Amino acid sequence: MPTEFLPDVPPIESADPKSVRWLDDYRPQLRISEVGKLAAIGDGIAWVEGLPSAAMDEILRFGDGSEALVFHLGSKRIGAILLSQKEGLFAGLSAHLTGRRLDIGVGDGFLGRVVDPLGRPLDGAPAPMSIRRRRLEAASPPITARDFVERPLLSGNKMVDTMIPIGKGQRQLIIGDAGTGKSSLAVDTIIAQKNRNVLCVYVLISQKRSAVVATIETLRQAGVLDITCIVVAEATTTPGLKFLAPFAGCALAEEWMGAGRDVLVVYDDLTTHARAYRELSLLLRRPPGREAYPGDIFYLHSRLLERSTCLSARYGGGSMTALPIVETEQGEISAYIPTNLISITDGQIYLDPALYARGFLPAIDITRSVSRIGGKAQVPAIKAEAGRMKLDFLQFLELEVFTRFGSRLEASVEAKIKRGRLLREFLKQDRLAPLSPEQQMAWLVAYNEGFLDHLVGTALQSSLAELLRWALAGGPGLAAPREDWRDAVSGLLREKGHEPPA
Structure with missing residues (x-):
């Protein structure tokens, strides 16, 4: 071979010792790899x-x-x-x-971003910056690392914050038929976390692209997209990515929880997630069980939701609150997947299609809704006021049945029914309008004291709106005695000309 084509390589003995050190450690041996x-x-x-x-x-x-x-x-x-x-x-x-x-990048670089279950961006921006990665499948925190759920997570909803309170680290199920406002309630809860030092993860499973875009735009207009990470597995994607979506969202939330921060994660919804898992199992020819679901469908959701908890101070004191959503058919809450999730979670918020059809929004059925944490994670001042109100509402719901027969009622019963119908008007709430704790306290005091009992219709809603604006601008504060709240609310209504007649 001509010398001009030989590479210009120095002899071994004249080369840098570091460059040939690997030769000293090299051992010829048989290497086997599976292909x-x-x-x-x-x-x-x-x-x-x-x-x-x-x-x-x-x-x-x-x-x-x-x-x-x-x-x-x-x-x-x-x-x-x-x-x-x-x-x-x-x-x-x-x-x-x-x-x-399988793992996913985690960290603050995912805030304000829309990603798929593998962490790949879907919003047209570069890939989120991350220096750490977490496995999608991980063991839930041991019991020794958990703490009691004692801090409230405010949803901004009148009925939820007063009668079905949610605590940081709780798993509260949102259940109801299609089109009853489940996703709207979850979005309102995310909006309520603005300026409350709570990060959010919204997992959209098998949703149409139009619904995904509408959700992103709603969060952007509300100013909470910068504290939210959205994980999307569209309806057109493979069942494998739909299956991985909630675990990816949970891994993102776990990173912040482990850093001592409070996180809210919404799974919208686990009905489609269960269907995706059923499709995967049937494609993989696993033996089907009830309703063709595999036998480990309960374990699928339990291992996901058990990762939501409140950590003790020794482990950082962070929390992950889960709001899984499940869809029912014709109000059948005793179906297979809903009953599984009810048994796993710490309570449920049931949205009734009959209430929705009558225009009572949000259509929360308080008789079928429950929080197993209860008042342990409720603002003390609101807890004291809400107890009286909830008793009145439950009594009204029982007495209202008698009005269907057209029978003559006692004066005391008629008074309770009239007051219950007034309370129903108090509890109505528009979308994208979460209330602060001070606003909750203001309307509760106004109702319990009967300051607005003489008003009906638009006059009632107008007075209530003025009261809420005043409470948001600056009321006595939750630490103030109840007498201060009563005097302040009474003085405001008197100033506006809404005080009750003598």
């Missing part, structure tokens, strides 16, 4: 042969660079969920083990 073959592909599922050492939740890489997540171990084949699929993916390609588990 499988992609046997079949379809519907977001890849069937792989020839990888006997594969483990559950391990990532596989195919010859064209596509990746999949091991989800089913069979005697002859491995079933995997496609995570990324390139145009060159076809049956017969080689498959290799990576030894990696």
Whole structure:
């Protein structure tokens, strides 16, 4: 070979000792690696042969660079969920083990962003900056790391904050038929966290793109998009990504909880998530159970929701509050998935289609709604006022049944029914209008003292609106004695000409 084509490489003995040190440690030996073959592909599922050492939740890489997540171990084949699929993916390609588990970037770089379950941006901006990563599947905090749920998470909703209170670290289910306002209640709760030092994660599972865009725009206009991360698995995506979406949102929230911060995560909704898991299981030929769901459908949601908790001070004192949403059909709350979630969560908020049809919004049925945390995580001043109000409302709901028969009622019963109907008007609330604790206190005092009992219709709503604006601008404060609140509310209504007749 001519010398002009020889590379200009110094001899070994004259080279830098550091550059040849690896030769001293090199040991010739037989290296064995498993190489499988992609046997079949379809519907977001890849069937792989020839990888006997594969483990559950391990990532596989195919010859064209596509990746999949091991989800089913069979005697002859491995079933995997496609995570990324390139145009060159076809049956017969080689498959290799990576030894990696599925994880996602986490951190403040995801605030204000819209990402898919793998952390890839969907908002047209560069990928979020992250210096840490967390696995999507992780064990829930042990009981020794948990603390009691004692701090309130304010939703801004009159009925929720007064009669069905939510605490930081609680798992409160939102349940109801389609179109009854479940997502609206969740969005209002996120908006209520503005300036309250609470970060939010909104997981949208199998939603139409128009619904996703509308939700993002609503949060942007409300000024809370910068404290919210939105994880989206659209209706057109594969069932594998729909299955991973809530776990990705939970991993993002866990990072902030571990840093000692308070987080609110909304899963909208777990009905479509269960259906995606059922579709995956049937594609992977797992034996079906009740309603064709796999036998571990309960464990699927329990291991997700158990990760929401309130950590003790020793572990940072952070919290993750979960608001899972589940859809019912014709008000059947005893269906399979709803009953599973009711048994896992710490209470439920039931939205009744009959109330929605009558124009009572939000259509929360207080008789079927419950918070198992209760007043333990409620503002003390609001708790004291709400007790009287809730008793009046429950008595009214029982007495109202008798009015359907057209029978003559005693004067005391008629008075309670009239006051209950007034309370129903108090409890009506528009969308995207969450109330502060001071506003909640103002209307509760006005109702309990009977300051607005003489008003009806538009006059009542006008007086109530003025009262709420005054409370937001600057009332006595929640630490003030009740007498100060009573005098302040009475003085305001007297000034506006709304004081009750003598």
